[in-house]
Every structure is written in C-alpha cells, then in structure tokens.
Amino acid sequence: MTAFTLQDAKNRDRQDSVGSKRDLFYIDDSKVYMDGNSLGLLSRPAEQKVLELLESWKTYAIDGWTSGDHPWFYLSEKLGRDTAPLVGAKPEEVIVTGSTTVNLHQLVASFFQPKNNRTKILADQLNFPSDIYALQSQLKIKGLDPSGHLVQVNSKDGLTLATEDLIQAMTDEIALIVLPSVLYRSGQVLDMEALTKAAHARGIFIGFDLCHSIGATVHQLHDWGVDFAFWCNYKYVNAGPGSTGGLFVHEKHFGTKPGLAGWFASDKSKQFDMNHEPVFSEYAGAFQIGTPHILSTAPLIASLEMFNEVGIASLRERSLRMTDYFMDLIDHELANDHFSISNPRDAKSRGGHLYLEHEEAVRIAKALKAEGIIPDLRPPNGIRLAPVPLYNTYEDIFITVQRLKEIMSECKYERFSSTREVVS
Numbered sequence: 001m002t003a004f005t006l007q008d009a010k011n012r013d014r015q016d017s018v019g020s021k022r023d024l025f026y027i028d029d030s031k032v033y034m035d036g037n038s039l040g041l042l043s044r045p046a047e048q049k050v051l052e053l054l055e056s057w058k059t060y061a062i063d064g065w066t067s068g069d070h071p072w073f074y075l076s077e078k079l080g081r082d083t084a085p086l087v088g089a090k091p092e093e094v095i096v097t098g099s100t101t102v103n104l105h106q107l108v109a110s111f112f113q114p115k116n117n118r119t120k121i122l123a124d125q126l127n128f129p130s131d132i133y134a135l136q137s138q139l140k141i142k143g144l145d146p147s148g149h150l151v152q153v154n155s156k157d158g159l160t161l162a163t164e165d166l167i168q169a170m171t172d173e174i175a176l177i178v179l180p181s182v183l184y185r186s187g188q189v190l191d192m193e194a195l196t197k198a199a200h201a202r203g204i205f206i207g208f209d210l211c212h213s214i215g216a217t218v219h220q221l222h223d224w225g226v227d228f229a230f231w232c233n234y235k236y237v238n239a240g241p242g243s244t245g246g247l248f249v250h251e252k253h254f255g256t257k258p259g260l261a262g263w264f265a266s267d268k269s270k271q272f273d274m275n276h277e278p279v280f281s282e283y284a285g286a287f288q289i290g291t292p293h294i295l296s297t298a299p300l301i302a303s304l305e306m307f308n309e310v311g312i313a314s315l316r317e318r319s320l321r322m323t324d325y326f327m328d329l330i331d332h333e334l335a336n337d338h339f340s341i342s343n344p345r346d347a348k349s350r351g352g353h354l355y356l357e358h359e360e361a362v363r364i365a366k367a368l369k370a371e372g373i374i375p376d377l378r379p380p381n382g383i384r385l386a387p388v389p390l391y392n393t394y395e396d397i398f399i400t401v402q403r404l405k406e407i408m409s410e411c412k413y414e415r416f417s418s419t420r421e422v423v424s
Contacts, residue, residue, distance in 0.1 A: 004332050009398035012325065016394070019310045019318045025238075025391040031372045032396045032403075036388035037212065037353040038376050040238030045302035053298040070301060074268070076292045077285055080246065082304040086237075086312050087210065087229065088220035089248050092283040096233075096246045096297060097264075098290075100211055101130050103230035103247045104178070106287050108138040109259025111176055111205045111228060118175040119144060122204075124161055125152045128184050131209055135178060159186040159342050159355075166190075167198040176205050181219070181229075182212040185378055187343040187351035189217060193224040200225060211235060214246075215307065216352030218316050221248050228253070236352060236388060237307070239300040244293050249284045262289035306390070318389040320347045325394060326354055326387055329401045337408040342382070353386035363413035364404075371403045371412075 025041045027033070033041060056068040065073040081091035097103065112121060121135050136146040153169045155161055160183065170177065177199050182189050192208055199206035207228040213219065215236030221229055229248040233239040249256070258265050261278060265286045270279040280286040307315070327341055343355040358364055358381060365377040376384040387397050407413055 004329055004398070006395070006398055009394040012394035016318065016321060019315045019389050020391070020393070021306055021310070022391045022393065024306070027391065031374055032399050033374045034385040034387065034392070034396070034400060035374045035376045036238075036392070037216075037235055037384060037386035039234055039241060040215075040236060040388065041391055042240065042299075043238060043302060043306065045306065046238065046240065046299035049302045050295065050298045053294055057294075070298075072292060072294050075294065075297060076264075076288060077268075077283075079297065079300055079304060080284060082301075082308060083246055085308060086214055086219070086304075087231075087248055088218070088224075089222050090251060092254075093222060093251055094246060094248050095284040095288055096244055096300065097288040097292065098247070099242070099245045100209070100230060100232045101134050102289065103245055103287075104131060104134045104209070105138065106258060106260045106289060107207055107228045107230060107247060107249075108135065108176065108178065109141075110256060110287065111207065111253075111259075112138060112142070114142055114144065114175050117173055118204075120149045120151050120173045120175060122151045122153070122166075122169055122174045122177040122179075124155070124166070124179060126155050126159075126161060126183050126185065127152075127180050128209070128211070131178065131180070159183075160188045160344065160349075161190065163191050163194055166195060170199055170202050170204055172202070174202075174204050176207075178207050178209070180212065181208045181210045182217065182351040184212050185382055185384070186355050187212070187353050187384075189213065189344070189349050189351050192226060193220070196224050196226050212351060212353075215312070216316070216319060218312055222250065225252075226250060233300055233303070236390075237300070237303050238390070239303050240296070242296060243300060244297040247284065247287055249287060254282050254284075254286075256286075258287050258289075260289055264288040264291055310390075315389045319352050319387070320350070322387040322389060322392065322394065322397065323350060323352070323354060326385070326397045326401070329397060330354075330356070330404075333401050333405050334408065337405075352388070353384045356383045356385065357381050358383070360413055360418070362418050363416040364407060366416040367407045367413040368400075368403060370416075371407065373400050373403050 025043045056064045060067045076096045079096040080094035084091045084094045139146045205227045210231035214231045232245045234243045267279045340357040342357045344350045361381040368375045
C-alpha cells in the first residue's frame with residue numbers, strides 16, 4: 001500500500017529523476033508552479049541564448065545573417081531539424097516559423113482547395129477558439145459561409161471526443177480536417193494515427209494542432225502519414241511567451257505551393273536573385289511567410305538542446321508516472337471534497353496535465369494562488385494542473401494536494417469572489 005507522505009514524495013524524486021533538469025530552470029522556491037501547460041518556465045540556457053543572439057546583433061550587425069554561431073539566415077531550418085525528433089518527422093519536414101494561428105492560416109490556405117461537392121472543413125466543438133476563428137476566416141476568404149461549411153463534431157460528455165464520431169463525420173463533403181492532438185481542457189490525446197488513416201481512406205487531407213502535446217507526448221507524424229501540423233513553443237517546450245512556433249508538412253507534399261507566399265519561402269540558393277517569380281524551397285521551408293523572429297526564436301535553441309539530450313520518450317514516461325501519482329494522491333486525500341478528475345485516466349489517452357472539475361473552481365483556483373500554488377483556471381468549473389517532467393517534482397505534487405486539502409477543509413476558498421476572471 002502506498003504511503004502518501006512528504007518523505008515518500010522525496011524518495012520518489014531521488015528514485016525517479018530521469019529527465020529532470022530542474023536545476024537549470026529559474027524556480028521560485030516560495031511557490032509551486034503547475035501552469036507549464038500554459039507557459040513554461042525560463043531556463044538559464046534559454047536566457048543565455050537570448051544574450052548570445054543579442055551579442056551577435058551587436059557584434060556583426062547585418063553580417064549576423066551569415067556569421068556567428070547561429071547565423072540568422074539558416075536558423076529556422078536548423079531549428080526545424082532540431083525539432084523533428086519531438087514530432088516524429090524527417091528533418092526537412094519541419095520549419096520553425098510564425099505562430100500557431102499564422103501557421104494554421106498558411107496551412108489551410110495551402111491545403112484547403114474546395115472543389116465540386118467537397119467544400120467543407122471538419123473540426124470539433126472542444127478545440128481552442130483561435131483555431132476555429134482561423135477556419136471561419138479561411139472559409140470566408142473562399143466565399144463560403146462558416147455556418148454551413150465548418151462542421152464541428154460534438155462531444156458526448158463535454159470533455160472528450162470519440163474517434164468513431166470523428167470518423168463518422170468524414171463525409172464526401174469534407175475537403176479538409178483540422179483537429180487538436182490533445183484537447184486543451186481535458187487533456188485527452190486523440191488517436192492521430194487512426195484518424196489520419198480514416199481521412200486518407202476517404203481522400204481527405206488532415207492536420208493537427210500540437211500546442212498541447214509537443215514536448216509532452218510522443219508523435220510519429222511522418223510514419224502516421226499526417227499531412228500537416230502546427231504548434232507553439234511556449235508551453236512544454238519552454239521557449240518563452242510568444243516565442244516562434246513551428247509547422248510540419250509531410251514530404252509527400254513537397255512542391256505544394258504555399259497559399260500565403262513570402263520571400264523567406266524561397267529556395268535559399270535563389271532567395272537573393274530577387275526575382276518576382278518565386279522559386280520556393282522544396283521542403284517545409286516553403287511555408288514560411290516572413291523574416292525569422294530572431295530574438296523570439298533564441299530561447300528555442302537551448303530548449304531543443306535540452307529535449308534532444310533527454311529524449312521525448314523518457315520525458316513522456318516520467319510525465320505519466322507523475323500524473324499517475326498525482327491522481328492517486330487526489331483520490332486518497334480529496335475523496336470527500338467533490339472534485340472530479342475529468343482528464344482520461346488511461347496513459348494512452350492522457351496528455352501532460354490533469355483537469356479537475358469542481359463547482360467552486362474559480363474560488364479554489366484563487367485560493368491556491370494565494371497559497372503559493374500556480375494553477376490554470378478554465379471557467380466555469382475547471383482547474384488544470386501540469387507536473388512538467390523537466391522541472392516539477394513529486395514533492396511539488398504532494399505540496400499541491402496538501403494545500404488543496406487545507407483549502408477545502410478550512411473553507412479558505414469562500415473568501416474569494418466567484419467571478420469568472422482568469423487566474424493565470
């Protein structure tokens with residue numbers, strides 16, 4: 001029988017340190033940070049890379065594009081190669097560029113080609129709003145009414161999506177499918193391989209938003225045959241607020257012209273020919289739109305070095321062990337406090353965070369923050385808690401649950417307003 005004590009948590013930390021890089025991160029010891037699924041913490045190596053890139057600007061000025069340890073002109077491609085192991089891609093299938101929504105616009109503009117009866121985009125009702133806004137916008141650009149041409153699959157429980165429901169919605173009217181890899185609230189991992197296979201059997205392109213899975217779960221985008229994917233790098237990848245995002249395009253689509261063309265989409269050897277007839281890169285680099293954001297990209301250099309040293313498979317295994325412990329501890333300590341663990345319990349379907357539901361979630365989240373625990377509130381009744389394997393510990397988890405227990409037993413949450421303001 002498990003002994004849920006502080007000493008047990010400390011013992012787990014000694015025995016299960018594989019993948020932990022806690023000493024490299026800026027940790028406020030007066031708090032427990034459980035919001036890495038929204039914004040990862042700053043690491044010292046990431047900070048150093050920003051300083052190095054500033055130094056390259058100071059030292060080389062315009063020559064920084066081709067000089068120094070990290071020449072800016074080639075940085076997006078280099079980091080694309082470094083990102084490839086995180087998403088299970090070939091090096092040339094990934095480019096670091098843009099942001100989540102900009103990259104989604106680019107990919108939909110490139111792959112959504114309504115023709116004959118196929119004029120609709122398939123999505124879901126649980127996706128992050130930004131993706132839906134972009135899809136609605138792209139339909140309008142094509143002269144199509146989103147109310148009739150954006151098909152959103154319903155959730156039976158308001159938390160998860162059934163693979164069979166998604167496949168059933170893949171009718172002969174669908175031209176493109178865009179889905180999350182991990183649902184941002186419940187943390188459900190979708191079966192990307194099965195969904196891709198089903199889409200292709202019906203002649204439909206399919207792409208995934210990896211914002212809540214990159215750096216937290218294992219992907220095999222190339223082997224699964226996924227057509228495209230896009231993501232941010234400021235959550236589990238820890239590259240900083242608003243850091244440069246990334247995208248994947250399967251090699252079978254190399255040569256596809258970008259729907260939104262830009263100069264940095266050019267073949268590097270032809271880019272400075274300055275012709276008005278573009279010669280696009282033959283790889284994923286063709287889907288860049290603008291000049292690389294060098295200072296917003298700099299932290300990613302260090303983050304990817306860290307991930308590739310540890311290995312995403314090891315981090316995923318540690319993450320699952322930590323979330324298992326977290327759920328067991330909640331079951332043991334908070335059994336009578338009316339919390340629901342609303343994320344999937346099985347490892348295959350669970351992402352990197354827990355999703356707790358409680359009718360007083362707003363007040364409880366505020367009370368947690370007042371007690372030094374940094375959660376992520378998702379109104380009206382959800383709290384996300386992410387034990388990030390790179391820097392969180394079992395002791396962090398133990399302390400979080402004990403603070404929750406104190407808050408509930410002493411009704412500390414009652415003094416806080418229940419208005420729906422976001423905690424973090």
